[in-house]
Amino acid sequence: MTNDEPRSGLPFAFLHVIAAEAAPDSPPIRMAVEKGQELPAGRDRDDLLLALLRGALSELAPEWMLKAAADSDLQKESSPYGGPSTNLTAAALGHPSCTDALREETLRRCSVSQLGVLGRERCGEALAQAIVAELQSRGPHGQPMTPELLEEPGAAQLVLREASLHDAVFFAALGLLPAPPSHDDRSETDDVMEWFDKYMAAQKAWETMWKHVVTLHTRRHGQLIEWAKGGHADPIIRRHLLGTVPWDVEPLLLERVATDHLKAFATNELVTRLCRKLRDGASEGEVLSHLADEHDDLESESRRRVEYFLTDDSGRLQKVGLRSAVSWAESAADGPWRYILTPSEAKTRYGEPQTWLASDELLASLGQRFATAAVKALRLWEPEPEPSRPALRDLRWVHAMLLHLPHVSEEVKEQARAVVRHVRPRSRSRWEYHDYAEQRADEQLTEMRAAIERILGDLATAACNSALRDPEQVTVGDLSRASEEVLLDYLTRHAGNDTLVEKTLLSFASHTYRPKLSFSDVLARHSAPEAALLRITTDLRRHLGGGPNLRETWARQVLSLKDCTPELIRALPAWTVLTVGSDRYKSAHKAVATVVLSALGDKDEAWSRFASSPASYSGPTAWLRLGDLLDASVHGTRWPKPPNPK
DSSP: OOOOOSSSOHHHHHHEEEETTTTTTTTTHHHHHHHHHHHHHSSSHHHHHHHHHHHHHHHSHHHHHHHHHHHHHHTTTTTTBBBBOOOOHHHOOOOOOOOTTHHHHHTTTOOOHHHHHHTOOOOOOEEEEHHHHHHHHHHSSSBBOOOEEEOOOOOOHHHSSSBOOOHHHHHHHHHHHOBOOOOOOOOOOSOOHHHHHHHHHHHHHHHHHHHHHHOOOOOGGGHHHHHTTTTTTHHHOOOOOOHTSSSGGGGHHHHHHHHHHHHHHHHHHHHHHHHHHHHOOOOHHHHHHHHHHHHHHSHHHHHHHHHHHHSSSSHHHHHHTTHHHHHHHHHHTTTTTTTHHHHOOOTTSSSOOOOSSSOOOOHHHHHHHHHHHHHHHHHHHHSSOOOOOOTTTHHHHHHHHHHHHHOHHHHHHHHHHHHHHHHHOOOOOGGGGHHHHHHHHHHHHHHHHHHHHHHHHHHHHHHTTTTTTOOOTHHHHHHSSSOOOHHHHHHHHHTTTTTHHHHHHTTTTOOOOTSSSSSHHHHHHSSSSSHHHHHHTTTHHHHHOSSSHHHHHHHHHHSSSOOOOHHHHHSSSSHHHHHHOOSSSSOHHHHHHHHHHHHHOOOHHHHHHHHHOOOOSSSSGGBBBBHHHHHHHHHHHOOOOOEEEE
């Protein structure tokens, strides 16, 4: 019997069980309430109070119980894995019998993180409004954003770290977030460059703050768009939806945001054509007359932007406008449109391909719409008279355009070739590079130029290939990230290439869900399937490497084959093949059990040695082959060394 348990009458455990079942005025409940008053603070008492407040006393509860419940969680110490549970405090403060005074007094003692947890979506309207009032009292709010506010966030920022907030708490916190940095605040310094650096750092911090909100509150993307409409945060939120977490955006919303972003291209294209005419000697009146219909169709904000270029007496703005259309395409392909145009580049934090809410068809459709805009930008491209250092972004948009266009005219091909000829790394020796990053940037630019040139040579192949390199250069990782349709087409067009088939087989270790292209289908494309599979499996560590999940997936694929031979089973990693059985209890596969029984038979010593083998779940000994361990167990020889990884 514990110290917290009643020493007479019904056992405490029973009181706890019936707290959620019995009638509020029944003897067991009265006894539970009385015993609860007597029990010292502790887990048993907390469990009893929570069961009573959620069960028999959910409509009416004594004041002492609500106060004790509210106090209990707040007195607990935080753990290294997050704050203590607030279930009991939430049950008390959200209870119909809780007074406003108790609710307000308790919330004042809560940390901001506890306010966020208490403000979850099921907290109830009364508690939500009390949390909003308490949050508003913890200023300052709405101050201009600074990088320091990312390191030491304010109350609203901390509350928004809770993913599932009540609507009232969520929108109240949004309204209290820091404001964008001001262009006009130069009070701290007269140095223009110093001010500009501080401003840009603050702007980056503000965009990062919204990135955290958009990334965490994925179910509220549509609400965020409506809330921010027309405000300073509107373009930032839209850019993050399009370019930071597009895979988590509902398809209809993603299409809407992408469509709105594409509208900006029309303005940029008009600006470029306008500036070209001004450069070529046309007057302001002549330009407006020539472009009147397009100018009048613009929304007011876009029209004002166009007029800035018309009234620029210095000519500096018009110089920028000459590249407005191309700059939009470059920026879009390198930023907000990058993952939509190349979904295979979207990875989880563990390097796995992202799972998209949008369908492949929608992504392909958006890619074509971008490509259509990019063609218009391409027609307006001109070599820069004073080029800056060439970068990958100067060509990424051309590459994406060529991949997504359903048909490419000779005119577009020729213009794309002109861009590639112009955008090339500067010639210099290896000794002229200042650092590795600079050298790598030039290498990437060279690779992109080569990719575009290959597409221009064989456009149909490249479009189906979706940027897969030729079979000699393509990697297992490239193949694992490719869509099923692209991979099927790629294998068909390179039929007879056994090396490509073997790489594709290995890609199944990290990408298994391919309904139209199974492991056995790919294996059948090999000229010597049985010999190839045995060779790969025997030397699996060198071919595959990686962690237990890759070994397990490979073993499951091999064991799923109809004609999986004992020799092939013996070549598999021992620990893996003994634990990836055909059911959820991880018992050995029947074919594996047959191989082991056949090898060890009724030899007690062999079984004993096999049970003490060095095979393991991870590390070098995880690669020890089943057959090698069986032989060493039967013959009493030394355990084999793990296979060489290279």
